[in-house]
Amino acid sequence: MSEQQRLTTKEAAERLGVKPETVYAYVSRGLLSSRRTDGGRGSTFDVKEVDALSRRNRREAAAGPPGELSVRTRITLIEKDRYYFRGVDAVELAERYDYEPVAQWLWTGELHPEVRFEAPDDLVAAARQAVAALPRHCGPTDRLRVATIAAAAADPLRFDLGEEAVLATARALSPTLVAALPALRHGQDRRAALADRLWCRLTDREADGASIAVLGKALVLLIDHDLAASTLAVRVAASARAHPYAAVSAGLGVIEGPLHGAASGLAHRMLAEVVERGSAAAVVADHLRAGRRVPGLGHRLYPGEDPRAVALFAALDAVPQAADALAAARDVVATTARHTELHANVDLALAVLTVASGMPAEAGETIFAVARTAGWIAHALEEYQERPLRMRPSGQYVGPRPPQPLP
Known part of the structure; x- marks a missing residue:
């Protein structure tokens, strides 16, 4: 030169x-x-x-300051007590569209309002057989994890990480997971919206339009929430080029914690007790006396109100049978606000839905997991386009310096 x-x-x-x-x-x-x-x-x-x-x-x-893990993503932005999917207000999307159109749009950028996802017969058969073999005491996340693994084993094309192959898996996975759960009511159309199909797996009560609308809205609102712990686990798996079923399984393994997907179950039990006792004061006092935080309140990413909770509470106002649970939730918020102003989060809103609909305490966790599957796939698709194994932080060794004597 x-x-x-x-x-x-x-x-x-x-x-x-x-x-x-x-x-x-x-x-x-x-x-x-x-x-x-x-x-x-x-x-x-x-x-x-x-x-x-x-x-x-x-x-x-x-990438951010040294020592802080930061991942660039085009999926979700959380800003000023609002959140956006690809720049579009997530609450507005939930007002306008069902879960499947939003999921497909999140994956491809194309919106088809009438799209429905169908579960392949061979995947459903494998998932149901595996779930049926579980002990009766198993929770919903156990069933979903096993269903995911069984569906993967039944899919010989799971290792194809091309975009079209991953999208085909994505469209099949959510309805397969729903179909693998035991049905409490029968007669749901396989071409119905996912919220309708999920309803009969969560309660034996007959569905009404207002309640189904709330469930459908919850599914959209919960699709993604930036790099939550489960989503980070999914991206780590995808970085190692794990197939989509394995990446989703990694996410399912994380949400069982009481600080993540299972938090709505804690809020459900508290809210059911408030409804039974007729007042939040004694229930809140019991939690604080035992050294427990009051579930369903506050969110580290929202100094103000959780927009997901605001949207769901507004929708629940249209459900007559939710009146008692809504009043109990507002009583909890008002009681705790005497000392600390903590707003209701999405877990408390989910608890209102599940208590009012006669669902078990674990139903909120199931809704969360099924909904988040689409977001996990979106993150896996993003990660497959990045350099492999980039999600590999270095450990800071703090043990004894070598040489040490042989034990």
Whole structure:
């Protein structure tokens, strides 16, 4: 390369956006190579090396401060007590569309309002057989995890990570999981919306339009919520090029914790007790006396109100049989507000739905898991386009320094 095609120290510094002395620091650290000019009074630098270092610096700056894991995503933005899917207000999407159209739009960017997902017979048969073999005491997340693994085993094409193959898996997985759960009512059309099919797995009560609308809205609102713990687990699995079933299984393994998907069950039990006792005061006092936080209140990402809870409470106002549970929830919020202003979160709103609909305490966890499947697939699709195994932080070893004696 001729000297005319190389950069002076000043030119390299300008291209990198740093001071000239920083350029020499890059040389001393081995990040840049330099060549002395013919006169020996300065150095020149390879244009391609400088540009490559500039791109690297921009990537590291975008990734956030050192020691903080940050993942760039185009799926969900949480900002100022609102949240958005691909820049569109998630609450408005839930007002307008069913779960399947929003899920497909999240995956592909194409919206088809009438789309419905169907479960392949062979996947459903495998999932149901596996779920039927579980002990009766198993919870819904146990059933969903086993159904996911069984469906994967029945799908010989699961290792195809091409976009179309992953999308085919995505469209089949949610309805397969719903179909694998024991039905408490029969006669649901396989082409019905997913909310209708899920309802008869959660309660033996006959569905009414207002309640189904709330369930459908909850499914859309819960599709994704940025890098929640379960979603991060999904992206780690996808980074290792695990197939979509395995990635979803990783997410299901995380949501069982009481601080994530299972939180709605705690809120359900508390709310049912408030309805039974007729007042929140004694129930809240019992939680605080036992050293437990009051479930269903507050969210670390929303200093104000959780927009998901606001939307669901508004929809529940149209459900006559939800009146008692709604009043109990508002009593809980008002009681705790005497000392700490904590707003209701989505777990409390789900609890109102599940208590009012005669669903078991675990129903909110099931709704959460089924809904979040679409978001997990969206994140897996994103991660499959990234460099493999990039989700590999370095451990900070704090054990004894070697050499140590052989035990």
